[in-house]
Amino acid sequence: MIVSNQRGFTLIEALLAIVILAIAMAMMITVMFPQARESGEIHYQARSAALANAVLSEVLARSFDENSDHNGGNYRCGDTGSNVITPVPACKTTLGPDSGELDPNGGLIRDVVNDVDDYIGCWADKASDCDGLEPYRGKLNNVVGSDIALDYPHFRLNISVVYDNGLTGGEDIAGKGLHKLVTTTIWASRFGPYEYKAYRSNY
Secondary structure, eight states, X not given: OOOOOOOOOOHHHHHHHHHHHHHHHHHHHHHHHHHHHHHHHHHHHHHHHHHHHHHHHHHHTSBSOTTSOTTTXXXXXXXXXOOSSSSOOOOOSSOSOOTTSBOTTSOBOTTTOOBGGGGOEEEOSSGGGSOSSSOEEEOTHHHHOHHHHTTOTTEEEEEEEEEXXXXXXXXXXXXXXXXXXXXXXXXXXXXXXXXXXXXXXXX
């Protein structure tokens, strides 16, 4: 008869192996979890940049001001050297949507907006998602269209527009009428805010 010298794990050895494995797994998770979050954030940064590009393309395609020529730039608001119309209207002092550019619920009517400051507002799934700094203007499709908005669920967008005539990167109201700073701030799910800025000049 052949006797085997092999024996199995004892209960103590099995418990010790489980404890060591649990400690190793805990250490791996603490190292890998921040990496997973960072890779998610990079994804949302890229998506917010793409959304900002679409939004700023839409906004900057509009005229500088309500009182500017919307059909070809024959005159600029506040332009003293224009001989196209006399007198040339001054640039607006109050920024925001003009009469007839909002629906009864305060949402932007995309087909009738004609200057960059008409886009001042917040777009999100619901009004309570906005922080109150800018008025709620509806869902994201009100500013970029349904095709693009479907790709950005749970994103929030704030647009602010201020005069920045000294190109300082902030509000500069001296000598209104030269440049408007358009700031787009995006919150992507639980990531953000991501801020993108562009200028629309009076030409």
